[in-house]
Structures are given as structure tokens and as C-alpha cells.
Amino acid sequence: MEGDVLGTLRALGYTGPLVEADALSQAVQEGPCCPDFTALCSWLVSELKTVSPVEECVTSTTGPEDSETFQLEISGLVSELQCPYQSLTTGNVTSRLDIRESCVQLLLFLGSELQAARVLHARQSSRAPRQVPRADCDDEVFGELRALCQALGTAEPARDVPLSQLFTDLEAKIREATCRLPPTGVGKPLLSCRLEPGQWEHLEVIHRAMGVEYECRRQMLISRLDVTVQSFHWSERAQQRGAEMQQLYEPLRRALSATTSITLGHLLSAREDLSVITKTTCRSNREKTACAVNKILMGPVPDRGGRPSELEAPMPAWESRRSGGGGGGGGGRRQKWGGKGRKHKPS
Known part of the structure; x- marks a missing residue:
């Protein structure tokens, strides 16, 4: 289950200290007494509140003395989200997360809720007319759009401009800029067909x-x-x-x-x-990757042999026949299976 938690956290974009398997295992072992574990739960809840109307808040702790307060906040959260895990909704409120499996279930539940909330939020956003993000917010999408406008020499996008109109204007500007380039300036796209x-x-x-x-x-x-x-x-x-x-x-x-x-x-x-695939040992590449170490030659080394062409095939020893162990048996078999009228010399 911890592997599922790691995969979910990476898919959600979590980059905290519990992204490593050993650190996560230690954190769920300590449970609410671990500040990193409570910080991860607080991050999941804060991300969930940005895409869904969740009222309960969960704050990270600084030590084991805040573990009971943290569990009280988690109890209110799982009740609001209608958590299906009985280990998180029944029993003593301040001791539900004392078990390692309950901590793992809590992370799985919060991660799955966040994934589902993001999908629903994306669907609702795609149906409504989208506007350009505000310039004063630290938004990655707006940063990319602003950099693209600066590269094309156009003004920054206004706040009330729909994204569809903005992309149409940018496409026209890009086509106009590429027409002024030489034929080999940009190159042909690797994907040349339109996909459904x-x-x-x-x-x-x-x-x-x-x-x-x-x-x-x-x-x-x-x-x-x-x-x-x-x-x-x-x-x-x-x-x-x-x-x-x-x-x-x-x-x-x-x-x-x-x-x-x-x-x-x-x-x-x-x-x-x-x-276009080129060999790493071709002359053009070696001019850029060659270094002084490549010019060092090894001195004489002892000959350890190992060449199959200089080895002779071993001959059989036939020790069993020389000692008389196999001769009698062989003679008996020849006498038993010999043809009628044939005589055999005694060995």
C-alpha cells in the first residue's frame, strides 16, 4: 500500500521530504507524532480546498504534543468527506492514527479525494469560458503565456480576454513570424499529421x-x-x-x-x-567529447591466456576400465547380446 501512496503523491505533484520510500515508511510508522506526516496531510487538504468546497482545516504539527489536536482535525475532515474506512471514523478519536495501517489508509483516502476533485474541477472549467489568469498571481500558465507574448513582441494578455481568442491571435502571430524565417530555420515538425x-x-x-x-x-x-x-x-x-x-x-x-x-x-x-540517430563514436561527436584521458595508453600487462584456439581438447582417462571395474561388465554385456555362433576372447 505504501507503493500506491508514493505513486499517488508523485502524480499529484508532491515534492516534499516524504517522496522517498524510506522516509514515508518511517513517517507512517510514527503517525501523528511525526511533523512530516502531519505536514503531508496538511498539504493534501490545502490542495483539496483549492478545487473543492471543503470547510475543515488541518494544520501541521511541530511535535508529539500536538498529535491529539491534529487527530481531532482529521476526525472532522473525514466526517465531512464521508470517509468509507471504519478505522478512520470509529473508535477513540485521539488514537485512531496510532496504527500504521490507518495512517496509510488516510494518505490513500486524501490522495484519491484530491485526484477526483481535480478531475471534476478540470471538467467544470473546460465547460465554462476561461479567462486569462491575473497578472499579479504566481501562475505557471500565465508565466508561459507572458513569455510567449514577449518572444513574439506582442503586448501582455489582458485579464478579460478568453483563452480561445488569445490562442487564435498567438497562432496568427507565430505563422507570420515563421514566414519570415529561412526554409531551414525551424525545420519540419516530426508529427506531420492531425490526430483525432x-x-x-x-x-x-x-x-x-x-x-x-x-x-x-x-x-x-x-x-x-x-x-x-x-x-x-x-x-x-x-x-x-x-x-x-x-x-x-x-x-x-x-x-x-x-x-x-x-x-x-x-x-x-x-x-x-x-x-536522426548518430553514433556516439562518430568523428563529429568525438571532437566534442574527447578528453586527455582517452590519450592514455596502458603499459604491458601479463599474458593470462584464455584463447580457445590455443587450448587442446582433454583426452578421457578411462580410469574405470584400467582398474577392472568396467571391463567385466562390458564383457558380460557383449556375451549376452552377441550373435549366435560368435566366440569372444576372455578379457
Whole structure:
């Protein structure tokens, strides 16, 4: 179940300290006494309140002394959301989350509620006429639109302009800008055909499946990196400077993420030159990747053999026949199965 919780949190965009499996396992073990666990619940509830009319609030704690207050707030929340888990709605209010399984169920319930609320909110928003986000809000969508307008040399979008009209104007501006470029300036798109709505849905399914596959691969590579770095700490010199090594490695490690940032927008912006595959050992690439280490040659090394062409096939020893163990049996068999009138010399 903890694996389901991790997958749900990553799908929801959670980037807190409990995104790692070990940290999450420790947090659900401590339950409401863990500040990270209560902070995660508070984040899920705050995200839920942005897309659904939830009245109850859940605040994170600073220590075990606030665990009872936190459980009282969770009790009111699950009652409002009509939680189906009896372990979260029955029994003593201040001890419902003392069990590890109850904490995992709480995270699964809040995560699923948030996912469902976001889907319903997206459907309702798609039916209503959408406006351009306000300029004074820190919205990622507005930031992208503003950067696009600046690149095209147009004014920033007004607050009361529908998105459909804005995209129509931007498309016309982009077509006008691309006409002034040389024929090979942008290149032909890799996706040259128009897709139907059903095909886009199928493409989205493929994209999610590939995202899960490559996320597993990236997680494996990150785990290999962690093991490799840990092996450097085994030497005596490294143990003396372990704190310095950890201080240098931690910022780089936190920057590595197993989740992918590739979207379907990258497919639309991909050009035909992206499908050209060149070898990493070709001359043009080696001019950029060659370094001084490649020019170091190994000295003479001892010959350890191992060439099959210089080996002779081993001959059978026939020890059993020389000792007389197999001769009698063989003679008896020949005498038993020999033809009529044939004589055999005694061995």
C-alpha cells in the first residue's frame, strides 16, 4: 500500500521530504507524532480546498504534543468527506492514527479525494469560458503565456480576454513570424499529421506508460549512484572526511529526480532532425567529447591466456576400465547380446 501512496503523491505533484520510500515508511510508522506526516496531510487538504468546497482545516504539527489536536482535525475532515474506512471514523478519536495501517489508509483516502476533485474541477472549467489568469498571481500558465507574448513582441494578455481568442491571435502571430524565417530555420515538425480526439487520448495513455517505465529506470540509476557514492566512504581517508563529502554530494543528489518533465508539448515542438540517430563514436561527436584521458595508453600487462584456439581438447582417462571395474561388465554385456555362433576372447 505504501507503493500506491508514493505513486499517488508523485502524480499529484508532491515534492516534499516524504517522496522517498524510506522516509514515508518511517513517517507512517510514527503517525501523528511525526511533523512530516502531519505536514503531508496538511498539504493534501490545502490542495483539496483549492478545487473543492471543503470547510475543515488541518494544520501541521511541530511535535508529539500536538498529535491529539491534529487527530481531532482529521476526525472532522473525514466526517465531512464521508470517509468509507471504519478505522478512520470509529473508535477513540485521539488514537485512531496510532496504527500504521490507518495512517496509510488516510494518505490513500486524501490522495484519491484530491485526484477526483481535480478531475471534476478540470471538467467544470473546460465547460465554462476561461479567462486569462491575473497578472499579479504566481501562475505557471500565465508565466508561459507572458513569455510567449514577449518572444513574439506582442503586448501582455489582458485579464478579460478568453483563452480561445488569445490562442487564435498567438497562432496568427507565430505563422507570420515563421514566414519570415529561412526554409531551414525551424525545420519540419516530426508529427506531420492531425490526430483525432481518440488518438490524443491513446497517445496520452502511451505517454503515461512510458513515463512509468522511464521513471523506474531513472530510479534504478539513482540507486546505483547512491550505492557507488557509499562505496567511496569505506576507505579510512574517506571516513575522516565523510562530512565534507556528504556536504558536497547532498545538493547534487537533491537535484536528481526520478519523475519526468517530458510532456506531449515536447512532441508537438519536436523537429525532424530529432529522429536522426548518430553514433556516439562518430568523428563529429568525438571532437566534442574527447578528453586527455582517452590519450592514455596502458603499459604491458601479463599474458593470462584464455584463447580457445590455443587450448587442446582433454583426452578421457578411462580410469574405470584400467582398474577392472568396467571391463567385466562390458564383457558380460557383449556375451549376452552377441550373435549366435560368435566366440569372444576372455578379457
